[in-house]
Amino acid sequence: MSEIENVSRRRFLAGGVIATGALVLGVRYYPRLLAGKKLPEHTNADRATLHPSVYLGIDSDGTVWIVASRSEMGTTSRTTLPLIVADELDADWKRVKIEQAIGDKRYGDQNTDGSHSIRSFYDAMREAGGTARFMLIQAAAKQWGVPAAECETDLHVVVHRSTNRKAPYGELASAAAKFPVPPKEEVKLKPKSAWRYIGKGEVSYDLEALVTGKAIYGMDARADGMVYASIERPPVLGGKVKSFDDKETLKVAGVRQTVPIDPFKPPPAFQPLGGIAVIADNTWSAFQGRKKLNITWDNGPNETYNSDAYKNELRATSHNPCKVVRNIGDADAVFAKGGKIHEADYYVPLLAHAAMEPLVALAEFKDGKATLWAPTQNPQAVQDIVSKELGIAKEDVICNVTLLGGGFGRKSKPDYVAEAAVLSKKMGKPVKVVWTREDDIKFDYFNAVASMYMKAAVATNGKPTAWLQRSVFPPIPSIFDVNAVYGDPAHLQQGWTDIPYDLPNLRVENGPAKAHVRIGWLRSVANIYHAFGIQCFTDELAHAAGRDPLDYLLDVIGEPRTIDFKGVEYPNYGASMESYPWETGRLRHVTQVVAEKSGWGKRKHGKGTGVGIAAHRSFLTYVAAVVEVEVNDQGEVRIPRVDVALDAGLVVNPEATRAQFEGAAVFGTSVVRSGEITATKGVIDQSNFQDYPVARINEVPAQTNVHIVDSDAPPAGVGEPGVPPFIAALCNAIFAATGKRVRDLPITKLGLS
C-alpha cells in the first residue's frame, strides 16, 4: 500500500524530464507494507523478521536495520534521517545498522538536493519508527495478556510498569510481525519531552570509516574484470568529433582500445556529451593514452560564446524593461518625480562545483541489466537516463549509491554515470569512467552567470520609496529546453520575487538570456546572486543615507508580518505556505540575534578593518550573518571572525547543522575571493585549482560562530542557506574596511585578494 500526497505541482518539460528545480518535491510518497505482502528484498531491512516499512526492519537478535534512502555527501543526512526513525522507535542507537538504498521509487524522492531531506522525510521517518513501536507494543501486550494501552517502551524494550515486566525488541520481533501494519491514524508519535535523539543529534554513522580511509566513495568502487576509461569530450557544448586518429594512443602501455561516444541530441539534459573514450588497464594509462589522441572537432554554434561579451549583453538587457514577475504600487511614477535616485549593477560570473571527488562511475552491463556504483545525489535520475541510453527498462537499472566526495548539486546530474553505462554495454565488461579535475571543471553544469540592475528612490531618511530590480541569467531549464531563456519560478523565488522589504512601490523583473554552457544547481543556486545584489545594494543605501547598516536593514525589513504572494508565482521551495509562511519577524529576529552575538556597534574597528551584515531566507530557513574583515595595504583580505544566526525551525541534528554553516562560510569565501569561470570561443578557460582556486585554510574565516535559534516551526533546510547571506555580509564588510564597493565578483576585479 502506498500513500501518495501531492504537495506541489509537478513540472514536466520536454523529453519527459522532471524539472524539480533544486527543490520542488513533486510527489511525496510514503510507502508502507502490508503484513505478508511480498516485495523485492533489496535490503536487510526487507529481509528482517519485522519490516513494517521499506525504511526499517528489526531482527530477532534485536538488530535494527534502517535504510538511508538519500545520498550522503557530507551533510550527515545518512545519519540524521535514521536517527529520527530510531528516536520514534525508542531504539538503542548502538544497535542500529544503516544500509544505503539503491535507486528505487518505492523510497519516494531520492534526489538529495534542495536542502529538503529532513523537511520532506521527517514525518515519514517518524511514522516508520512509530509504526514498528506500535506493533512491538501489541505483541508484548498479547504475550502478557494486558491491554496495549498499559504498555510503553524504554530503550529497545517494551515495558509493563505495574507488573514490572520487560521484553526486548528482538524477542518480540517475530510475534509483532504477525500483526497488521496499523493505519497511520492509530500510530501515536512521541511527545517532544520524550525525544531521545531529535534536537540532540549524533555524529556521522560513518565517522570512523571516514578517518581511516575505509569509507567507500565512487572513486573507490571496483568490480572483477573492470577496465578504466578516460574520455576526451567536445570542448564546446554541442560539438562533435569530425575525425580522430588514435595511433599514438594505442601505443601507450596499458591502453586497450578507443571507443567513440555519440554526441547528444539537444537539449543536453543528463546525456553524455560525446567524444572519444580511451579504455585501459588502469586509470593512469587511460589518462596518458588520452593525451595522445588527435581529434578534429566540429564545434557547432556555441563557438561564438565569449563570456566577456556575454556579460555586456546581460548588462544591456538589464538596463531595459524586462518581464515583470512581481509588482507593488507604481515604482516608475515615483522615479519620474526625480529626487534622490540610487542605481547599481551587480554581477556574479559562472561558478563551478569542484567537489573534492571528481566525477566517476562504475557500470556493468550484463544479461540485459545495468548495475552501477556511483556517487550520485539522484539514483532515480540515473535509472531514467541509463534506461534511455541503453534501451532497457528502468527496473533493469540497479543503481548502487556510494558515499559522495562532495556533491554541491553537481552529482544530481548523472551524465557521468550514463557514460559508464554506455561504455560497459559497448565493451561487454565493467567500465569505470574517471573524470580528471580538468574534466570536472570544464564540463560542469555551472551556476548561472547573472547581471542585476538595482534602482531605488529614497526619502530624506534614506528609506526607499520605490525599488526596481532586474535580474538576467541563463536559466537552469535551458538544459531541458534549448528555447528556455527566462528564469523559472523555482529559481526566481530564490531571493528575488521574495524580497522581504516593506516597500510601498516595488517592481521585480527578469530578462532573457540564452545559455551556451550547461547551467545547473550549485549550493544555494540563484540565492547566491540574488542575495548578493539585494543585500549589498541595501548596504549601499544605508551608507548613502549615513545610517547604521543594521538599523537600516531592520528598518527596510519592517514590522513582523507574513508576506502575501497573491498574484506572484511563488513555489516556496515546494512547501505549503500554511506550514512554511514567509515571516519577516523571523528574519528580523535572526538579524537581531546575530547583531547581539557579534557585538555589533560595540566593538572598535581600526583602520583597514570593518564589519558587514546581511540577512536572507532560503530553503525556508532564515539566516543573518555578520562578517569581520581586515584588509592590509596590499589589498589582502583576512577574515578573523564570522557570526551566523539561523532559524531553521526544528533542528534535528544541531552539531551537523553547525558544521554546515561553518562550511557555508568557507564555500562563500571561495565565491567572493576567486570564484570565476570564463569562456573563450565556447571553451571554458579554467581547468584545475591553479586557475579555479578554492579557499584554503589560511584564507578562510579564522572563527565562525553559529547561533541556532530555538524554534517550534517545522524543520527547514540547513545545507545551503548559510551561503547567500555570508557572501553579501563579507562584501559589505570589505566596503566598511576599504570604501571599495564590491559589485562584480570575485574581488580580484577590485585588486583585492
Added chain:
Amino acid sequence: MIQLKVNGADQSFSGESEMPLLWYLRDILGLTGSKFGCGVGLCGACTVHVNGQATRSCVTAMSDAAGKEVTTIEGLNKNGLHPVQKAWMQINVPQCGYCQVGQIMQAAALLSSKKKPTDHEIDEAMAGNICRCGTYQRIRAAIKAAGGEMA
C-alpha cells in the same frame, strides 16, 4: 623492476616507471584510502608519507619511490587509531570526508616534527590540502588537540 616498501611490506613493480605512486597504490595494490583530487599536486587529497615526509603521491613517479618506505592511511597506525585520527573523531571534523585522509596524513607528518604548532605553522603545513566542505576550523582544532595528546 622497482622495489619499495608499502606499509611495512616489500613490494615490487614492473610497470611504467613514470606511473604516479597514487595510481599504483589505488589501482594495482587496491589501497584506496589515498584519494585522487587534482592529479597535479594542488589539493593534497593523495597525501602519503614517503620516508616519513608528507608527499603528494599523484605527482610522485614510481621511479622516485624506488627503495623508499611508503606509508598510507591504511598503515598509519598498526594498533588502533593514531592520535590524529582520534582527535579528528573527537572534534567531529569530516563532512564528506574525501579530503580527510590527506589532511590526516599531512597533520600527522606536521605533528611528528612539531608537537605544538602555532596557528601560523598549521596554516603553512596545511595550506596545500583543500577541503571543499570547509572543515578547516575543525581541522585546526583537531591538530591542536592531537598535538596536546602526543606531547
